Amino acid sequence: MNKQILRLAIPSIITNITVPLLGMVDVAIVGHIGQASYIAAIALATMIFNLVYWNFGFLRMGTSGLTAQAYGAEDRAECLRILVRGMAIALSAAVLLIALQQPIDFLCRRWIHSSQETLDLTMVYFHIRIWAAPATLGLYVLKGWFIGMQNAKAPMWIAIILNLVNIVGSLVFVFVLHYGIAGVAWGTVIAQYMGLSMAVVIWFYKYGKMRHDIHIRESLKINEMIRFFKINADIFLRTLCLIAVFTFIPYISAEMGDEVLAANTLLMQLFTLLSYIMDGFAYAGESLVGRYVGAQDNPSLRRVIRLLLLWGTGLAAMFTVLYALCGRGLLSILTNKVEVIDKAMEYIIWTVMVPFAGFAAFIYDGIYIGATASKAMRNVMFVATAAFFAAYYALHNTLGNNGLWIAFLLFLVLRGLLMHLGVRKLESVSSTSANS
Numbered sequence: 001m002n003k004q005i006l007r008l009a010i011p012s013i014i015t016n017i018t019v020p021l022l023g024m025v026d027v028a029i030v031g032h033i034g035q036a037s038y039i040a041a042i043a044l045a046t047m048i049f050n051l052v053y054w055n056f057g058f059l060r061m062g063t064s065g066l067t068a069q070a071y072g073a074e075d076r077a078e079c080l081r082i083l084v085r086g087m088a089i090a091l092s093a094a095v096l097l098i099a100l101q102q103p104i105d106f107l108c109r110r111w112i113h114s115s116q117e118t119l120d121l122t123m124v125y126f127h128i129r130i131w132a133a134p135a136t137l138g139l140y141v142l143k144g145w146f147i148g149m150q151n152a153k154a155p156m157w158i159a160i161i162l163n164l165v166n167i168v169g170s171l172v173f174v175f176v177l178h179y180g181i182a183g184v185a186w187g188t189v190i191a192q193y194m195g196l197s198m199a200v201v202i203w204f205y206k207y208g209k210m211r212h213d214i215h216i217r218e219s220l221k222i223n224e225m226i227r228f229f230k231i232n233a234d235i236f237l238r239t240l241c242l243i244a245v246f247t248f249i250p251y252i253s254a255e256m257g258d259e260v261l262a263a264n265t266l267l268m269q270l271f272t273l274l275s276y277i278m279d280g281f282a283y284a285g286e287s288l289v290g291r292y293v294g295a296q297d298n299p300s301l302r303r304v305i306r307l308l309l310l311w312g313t314g315l316a317a318m319f320t321v322l323y324a325l326c327g328r329g330l331l332s333i334l335t336n337k338v339e340v341i342d343k344a345m346e347y348i349i350w351t352v353m354v355p356f357a358g359f360a361a362f363i364y365d366g367i368y369i370g371a372t373a374s375k376a377m378r379n380v381m382f383v384a385t386a387a388f389f390a391a392y393y394a395l396h397n398t399l400g401n402n403g404l405w406i407a408f409l410l411f412l413v414l415r416g417l418l419m420h421l422g423v424r425k426l427e428s429v430s431s432t433s434a435n436s
Contacts (some may be wrong), residue, residue: 001303005284013280017273018163025167026184027269029174031335036262039335040114040254041121041181043265047250048108048126052097056137057239058232059090060144064286065372066231067148072294077213079149084219085228086112086141094133101130114254114261121181128185135192142199150287154202162195183362234374241385244409245411248389252396252404260401263344266334267351270327274319274355275362281311282366289370305423308363316359323352350405357409360416362431368419376422384414 030038055357061094070078097104105123112119139158148156166187173183203209218224249268253261285308292301323330327348331341388411395403 001300001307004288005281005304005307006339007151008147008152008284008287009311011152011300012283013277015156015159016276016279016283018159026170027265029170029179029184031337031340033174033180036258036337036340037115037118037121038181039262039337039340040118040258041125042184043250043261044112044114044118044122044254045125045129045185047247048104048122049129051247052104052130053136053140054239054246055236055244056090056091056093056140059086059137059140060234061235061286061369062228062374063141063144064147064283065290065369067145068150068287068290068370069148069294069372072291072297076210079145080210081212081224082148082228083141083145084118084214084216085240086145087138088220089228090137090141091134092317094137098130101127110369112251112254115258118254118258120201125185128182129188131429132189132192134197138196139192139199142196143202144212147283147287148290149191149207151206152283152287153205154199158195158199158202161198162191165194166191168206169198174340185345190320198323231372231374234378235369238374238378238381241381244385245388245408248392249404249408252392253401256401259340259343261338262335262337263347264401264404266331266340266344267347270323270330270351271354271358274358277319278312278315278359278362279366281308281315282369284308285363285366289367289397290372291370293371305367308367309360312359312363316355319355320352323348323355327351344402347401347405350402350409353409354412358412358416360420364416364419364423367423373425376425380415380418380422383418384411387411387414392425 025037026042030042044202063082066082067079070076070082105126108123108126109119112122114122142160143155146152168187169190170187172185173179173186177183179186198290247265250261253264285304289301292298292304328341328345331344339355365377389405391407391410392404395406397403399406
């Protein structure tokens with residue numbers, strides 16, 4: 001079982017680690033071409049795209065869990081129908097997002113409280129990167145489908161090529177062509193379409209023989225699409241809560257000033273690095289839990305849950321030591337602005353505490369997604385999100401930014417604890433089916 005976990009987790013870790021590394025490169029590039037406003041602009045732009053794209057997180061998560069269960073049940077026709085439904089929704093949503101970019105710009109300028117310079121830089125980045133929406137959302141679906149099909153290597157190679165193109169492109173646009181923050185955005189757009197093209201090529205190479213079994217009209221029947229949306233509705237609501245927390249952090253940080261916003265942005269990059277590595281094991285959980293649920297293999301289901309948590313504990317210990325001993329060194333990689341690093345070091349203790357506070361939440365997310373236990377995930381997130389906002393508003397007057405970090409830690413701990421208390425309901429196929 002450990003071999004099966006690692007066979008899926010290691011490629012997923014390689015896939016996922018390229019994402020925060022890419023974000024770190026973006027921050028590092030703008031951190032060396034301008035003042036704190038450049039770092040702040042990347043933070044706000046990332047917040048906007050999180051708000052936009054995370055709403056469609058169900059395209060990956062729902063596709064992964066449903067495909068894994070169809071794979072476990074050896075229903076290849078259903079695997080293909082799930083892919084068609086997901087891609088149809090992804091492309092329709094992407095067209096809508098591009099059409100709505102001006103209203104989104106207007107709302108962001110009214111909603112975000114930051115300096116005019118930072119806002120202008122943010123929107124330059126936004127109006128370029130939004131054109132990558134079809135590729136970004138299409139990759140959500142294909143990544144989830146590959147994972148559900150027990151294929152973690154395809155997303156790995158796609159991510160490696162995509163992010164190499166992104167990094168090289170951004171460096172060329174910024175330091176050779178001198179496009180500034182717009183160059184970082186253009187590097188992302190080009191890389192996203194390169195990634196989508198590669199995903200399509202891999203699909204035809206590995207699964208091309210299945211294309212004759214694709215029936216678009218059957219896949220897009222109204223009743224089937226309604227069922228698809230119902231299954232993913234809870235994931236959508238759960239994602240809205242996640243968006244609320246992760247957009248509130250830079251939003252409220254901006255009100256504390258560009259220096260605090262820049263410091264929190266650097267610290268959240270360290271959190272993101274942890275989360276994407278943990279998600280490698282969560283993705284293994286999606287694949288294997290979904291497979292064993294589909295095959296109705298309860299002993300294997302219980303065993304994989306136990307082993308995934310053991311792997312998560314080990315990773316939490318490793319990252320706690322890393323952040324405690326090397327925090328300043330890691331921050332100095334991201335920027336050469338000493339004043340921003342000094343400000344971030346005032347709050348580094350909270351980043352040191354994040355791994356053990358959050359590892360269970362990451363691992364259980366994968367377990368619950370694989371089991372399509374969407375209602376339970378939704379309810380846990382409702383409670384944790386309410387606790388986050390209650391804690392922040394109770395503490396911010398006296399503790400300021402420290403209160404924000406305490407609320408964030410509480411959010412992570414509650415998610416893991418509540419899902420742990422409910423996991424026994426997932427350890428039998430009959431209970432899992434009832435919860436999903």
